[in-house]
Amino acid sequence: MEAYLYSLATFAALNVILAVGLNLISGFCGQISLGHAAFYGAGAYAAAVLSVAGWPFALSCLFGALIAGLLGLVVGLASLRVREDFLAITTMGVGFLFLGFVRKQAWLGGEFGVSNIPSPMSSGAMTVLAMGIALAVIALSLHLNRSWMGRVFAAVAQDDDAAQTLGFDVARYKLAAFMIGTASAGVAGALYAHITQLIVPDAFGFITSITILAMVVIGGIGSTWGVVAGAILLTLMPELFRFVNEYKLLVYGGLLIVVMRLSPDGLAGIVHALAQRRRG
Amino acid sequence: MSLLEVRHLSIAFGGVHAVENVALEVAGGELVGLIGPNGAGKTTLLRLLTGVIKPDAGRIRFDGRDITREPVHRRAREGLAMTHQVVRPFRHMTILENVALATAQDIAARPLLALLRTDRQAARERALPLLEQVGIAEVAERLASEVPLGHLKRMQIARALATGPRLLLLDEPLAGLNPAEAGRIGDLVRALNEGGLTIILIEHNLGEVLRIVRRLAVLDRGELIADGLPESVIRQREVRAAYLGGGDVGQAA
Amino acid sequence: MFHVELLVVGLIQGCMYAMMALGLTLVYGLLRILHVAHAGLFTLGAYVGVLTANAGLPIGAAALLAIAAAAAAGPLLYHVVYKPLLDKPPHVALIASIGVLIAMTDGFRLLFGPYGIPFQENPWFVTGWSFGGVFLNAIQIALAIAAIVLIGGFAVFATRSRMGVAWRATVTDPAMAMTFGVDPGKVRNLAFAIASGLAAAAGVLVGLLNNLVEPGMGNIVAYKGLAIIVLGGLGNVPGTLVASLILGAAESFGTIYLDALLDRDAIAFVVLIIVLMWRPHGLLVRAR
Numbered sequence: 099m100e101a102y103l104y105s106l107a108t109f110a111a112l113n114v115i116l117a118v119g120l121n122l123i124s125g126f127c128g129q130i131s132l133g134h135a136a137f138y139g140a141g142a143y144a145a146a147v148l149s150v151a152g153w154p155f156a157l158s159c160l161f162g163a164l165i166a167g168l169l170g171l172v173v174g175l176a177s178l179r180v181r182e183d184f185l186a187i188t189t190m191g192v193g194f195l196f197l198g199f200v201r202k203q204a205w206l207g208g209e210f211g212v213s214n215i216p217s218p219m220s221s222g223a224m225t226v227l228a229m230g231i232a233l234a235v236i237a238l239s240l241h242l243n244r245s246w247m248g249r250v251f252a253a254v255a256q257d258d259d260a261a262q263t264l265g266f267d268v269a270r271y272k273l274a275a276f277m278i279g280t281a282s283a284g285v286a287g288a289l290y291a292h293i294t295q296l297i298v299p300d301a302f303g304f305i306t307s308i309t310i311l312a313m314v315v316i317g318g319i320g321s322t323w324g325v326v327a328g329a330i331l332l333t334l335m336p337e338l339f340r341f342v343n344e345y346k347l348l349v350y351g352g353l354l355i356v357v358m359r360l361s362p363d364g365l366a367g368i369v370h371a372l373a374q375r376r377r378g
Numbered sequence: 379m380s381l382l383e384v385r386h387l388s389i390a391f392g393g394v395h396a397v398e399n400v401a402l403e404v405a406g407g408e409l410v411g412l413i414g415p416n417g418a419g420k421t422t423l424l425r426l427l428t429g430v431i432k433p434d435a436g437r438i439r440f441d442g443r444d445i446t447r448e449p450v451h452r453r454a455r456e457g458l459a460m461t462h463q464v465v466r467p468f469r470h471m472t473i474l475e476n477v478a479l480a481t482a483q484d485i486a487a488r489p490l491l492a493l494l495r496t497d498r499q500a501a502r503e504r505a506l507p508l509l510e511q512v513g514i515a516e517v518a519e520r521l522a523s524e525v526p527l528g529h530l531k532r533m534q535i536a537r538a539l540a541t542g543p544r545l546l547l548l549d550e551p552l553a554g555l556n557p558a559e560a561g562r563i564g565d566l567v568r569a570l571n572e573g574g575l576t577i578i579l580i581e582h583n584l585g586e587v588l589r590i591v592r593r594l595a596v597l598d599r600g601e602l603i604a605d606g607l608p609e610s611v612i613r614q615r616e617v618r619a620a621y622l623g624g625g626d627v628g629q630a631a
Numbered sequence: 632m633f634h635v636e637l638l639v640v641g642l643i644q645g646c647m648y649a650m651m652a653l654g655l656t657l658v659y660g661l662l663r664i665l666h667v668a669h670a671g672l673f674t675l676g677a678y679v680g681v682l683t684a685n686a687g688l689p690i691g692a693a694a695l696l697a698i699a700a701a702a703a704a705g706p707l708l709y710h711v712v713y714k715p716l717l718d719k720p721p722h723v724a725l726i727a728s729i730g731v732l733i734a735m736t737d738g739f740r741l742l743f744g745p746y747g748i749p750f751q752e753n754p755w756f757v758t759g760w761s762f763g764g765v766f767l768n769a770i771q772i773a774l775a776i777a778a779i780v781l782i783g784g785f786a787v788f789a790t791r792s793r794m795g796v797a798w799r800a801t802v803t804d805p806a807m808a809m810t811f812g813v814d815p816g817k818v819r820n821l822a823f824a825i826a827s828g829l830a831a832a833a834g835v836l837v838g839l840l841n842n843l844v845e846p847g848m849g850n851i852v853a854y855k856g857l858a859i860i861v862l863g864g865l866g867n868v869p870g871t872l873v874a875s876l877i878l879g880a881a882e883s884f885g886t887i888y889l890d891a892l893l894d895r896d897a898i899a900f901v902v903l904i905i906v907l908m909w910r911p912h913g914l915l916v917r918a919r
Contacts, residue, residue: 130722176904179911183865186665186725187857188907191900194854198897202890246485246492253468253479260466263428265454265483265541274489304854308729315726347737354730359715362723 104225108293110333111228112286117313117329118232118239118322119282124311125320126248127275128255129177130186133193134283134310139302141166141284143200146212146291155218159288166284167277169196174276178269193307201299211298215291224293231289235282239322242278251275305347312350316357318366327365379442381406381545381576387426387436396422397433398600404545404578409571411587411608412580414597415620420580421463423597424549427578428460429453441544455483459543461534463550463580467522473533474518477505480540508536512566528559535566545576552583564590588612596620636765637883643771645879646778650833651852652859652871653782654826660802660866661822663721664713667728669830670853671735672701672708676831677838677848678739678748685751694835698828705827706820732850739846747845756842770840777832782872785825789868794821802866851896858903878902 120134145162149155173192180188200206207213217224242248250271253261258268291297309332317328332350336343361367382404389397397419404410414420425431427438429450438446445453468476478501485501486492509515512532517525522533531551538546548567552560564586571577581587587594587608594611596604598620604611611617651673658666680697684690712731716724750756755769789795800808801818809815830849837852838844859878863870878899885898893901 124722130725176908180907181911183663183665183721184861184907184911186722187861188904190854191858191903194900195893195897195904198894198900199892201894202892241496242493244496246482246495247489249475249479249482250486250489250492252470256468256470257466259430259450260462260468262450263454263460263462264480264537265451266486267451267489271489305733308733311726311729319722345737345741347733348741351730351732351734351737355712355727355734358719358723358727358730359712362719 101221104221106334106337108221108225108228110330111225111232112290112293113310113313113329113333114232114326115228115235115282115286115289116310117317117325118235119279119286120310121279121314121317121319121322121325122239122242122282123275123279125314125325126243126251126255127272128251128258129174129272129275130182130189131173131276131279132186132190132304132311133173133196133307134189134280135302135304135306136193136196137166137170137280137283138287138290138306138310139196139200139297139299140169141287142291142297142302143206143212143287144284145288146215146297147206149215149292150212155292158292159285162288162291163281163284166287167281170276170280170283171273173280174273177272177276190304190307193302193304197299197303200302207298209299211296211301212291213296215295215297217292217295221293224289228289228293231285235285236322236326238278238282243322247271247274309350312354314364316353316364318364318369321364321366324364324366324369331365380404381408381441382427382578383437383439384427385437385439387423387433387438389422389426389431389433389435395600397426400436400597400600400602402595402602402605404576406544406576407571407574408576408593409568409591410578411591411594412578412597413582413584413587413594417599418597418620419600420597421549422600424460424547424580427547428458454541455487457542457544458547459538459541459545460547461531461538461549461551463553465527465530465534467530467533469521469523472519472521473514473525473529474502474505474509476522476533477508477536477540478502480537481505483541505536505540508539509533511539512536513562528555528563531555531563532566535563535570539570539575543575545578546570548577548579548581550581551579552581552586560586634884635763637887638880639762639765639767640771641880641883642876643767643775643879644882645876646775647833647837648852648855648859648879649782649872649875650778650829651856652863652875653785653868654829655853655856656860656863656866656868656871657822657826659860660868661798661819662713662717662724664724665721665728665857666713666826667725667853667857668708668712668731668735669826669856670849671732672705672827673830673834673837673849673852674735674739674844674846675704675834676701676827677834677844678743679831680835681748681750681838681844685748690755690839694832697831697835701827701831701834702824705823708827709819709823732853736846736850743846745846747843747848749842749844750839753839753842755839768840770836774833774836774840777836781829781832785829794818798822855896855899858899862903862906 116138120131123129123131141162144165145158148158148161173189176188177185201209250266254268254271262268313328313332314325318324336346342349357364380403384400384402387397387400400423412420426433429448432447437444440456440458481501481504485495506515509518512535514529514532517529551563560583567577567579568590579587579591591608594608595602596611596617603616603620604614655666655669658664676697679700680693683696684693712727713724716727759766759768789799797813798818798821801813801815805815834849859874860871863874881902882895882898886895
């Protein structure tokens, strides 16, 4: 029972990191990204390869974050070239590209992935580490939102052309958003690799990207606490309601539709609206 | 030396010569009106000046520097500010926040440094006098989405002023306003110019333009067909012809 | 010879992509929505086709039924999901569409099982002819013919019929079209009906081609379809058709020559990303 709870907490923590990272890119900075799992995967693979080769855990994780951040930089640069409508499809394409590439690389294990990744500490300790990093990422996100970086992000998300005419280097900001968001996904990936000790390409496919997006959207795109709630909810839901696990995707899909119809600002939007009504 | 110097500026879109060999010099302190019939290329010229689009040929010098290929945000930071024809406020922010953001160019020059700064107060204190200057201080705390058009137009001007510009490009600031409002903003523009700010005013509202500017340039089908004192420009045959037989121009004068 | 065969097979695959992509570009042109859920209608058509065919219906009737079912479901989807979201920012409709697709895919899995349903009687799968050294089975030929007939028919409709002209007017300038008495609701319903019908036809044919109908069969096709419509220029019908054929051929050759580097399905997106970097507005769109 304990091991099960640890596992749940760990995955909730990982999902929080992923959702908060995606929220940074898509929520704060308005750059819709449908391929977040690629950065998750890049971090996982990078860290796994190093760890299997004998490198220390901390360095592997750092390397995972670095690779994911670099990939994020590349995608960010690509995002500067394309129109807004195209960005969703381009990021989706990046996700498929990553998967398509990784599947074919023998040195990455091909379809079978990377196994026997050494675990640096007990699973209990890993849980604590994951939760600690999740808290750090939340703190970063909250701080960022209050900082001038957050204010410029908000302007860029609203109207990047207008932000340019006010003298802000919009390109740099978009790249910063991508790099920070993807690097955090890389950290989550590195942790994931050492927790499960086995990673396969399918874990980082389009459905995973959509699941993370679902957490962000249902929680409330743009709200740190909202997406945290969304991440925890969507992690726990299939476990708490056993029957839901069987219908998991049906429920995700349904939730996405319902939330978009009724409250496009997600749970955070509902909470906000209730608070407004209370204030009168 | 002129503040703004435009030479042989041209751009074509799929065969249409939107701006054709335009030459213009604006000295510091001038208030230039730029008029022309619909489709004359006024907005295209503005977009070339601000850097949204790059010309096929020609040069733009701002305060001696060649800015022809410089990106939009660089030009803004060097003192070239604009307001948009269709207002583009940041709707989820208050009026004050909109303008305060514009004062933070220096703080926010580098994203990572901007991450470290959370101080809000200084920017607000810089923004409030600007709101007062344009006359909308009373709506400072209202959301931009809840404020009428006239106020938004003023907010855009305040926002442009917040960047500390040396040249202000106004793209039809009076569009969509009733005569009283238009008059008030016209007065504001003139007051800003009298305070030393160089302004290029693109406008359709000829009555107001003729009332406040001391130099008038006319664009027609991408070409600059007249440039000089308002009274003489509007009497020129080409200008009257451009406005379909002199109708609008004659009546406005 | 081998290359010719690759090309022909690729073009036929491209015909299938064209049938899917045309619907996507129709919807985008009208509503600016990336209709990811289009895949669901493809799969719906395939399921209706296989179930009715296995129940005894001749394949032609089964296909028509599939098309009719999808043509009804498409506009329904528009009314229930998209219409209320038209005034919201674009990502809202996109996410809702993704939700619909995921829900439909899982729904098919729950209703009909995850392993798929084969056609019990599928003689065309093994019948074929040789055309100058290239062997094509009956379904591939049917696919090519269907695509030409249906898309050609659509082209005639769009240029010659009143409804077609009305639709084109609505795409170019909705406000103007309305002043001429065009009912935007009717045009949208028609667009969804046509798009979904085409998808269903493609679905039935692909189901026959693989002799298997399974819950996720439309998904990757729809994602590629999105790549195609971007390549062709969003809302640009001829561009989309050209891009579909190019992609079909590229995949055909790519599977052989890029096999060591990339999965087949990733090829569409490599092409997409490379092209977008070179021409950010899409292949055939002139930059404004």
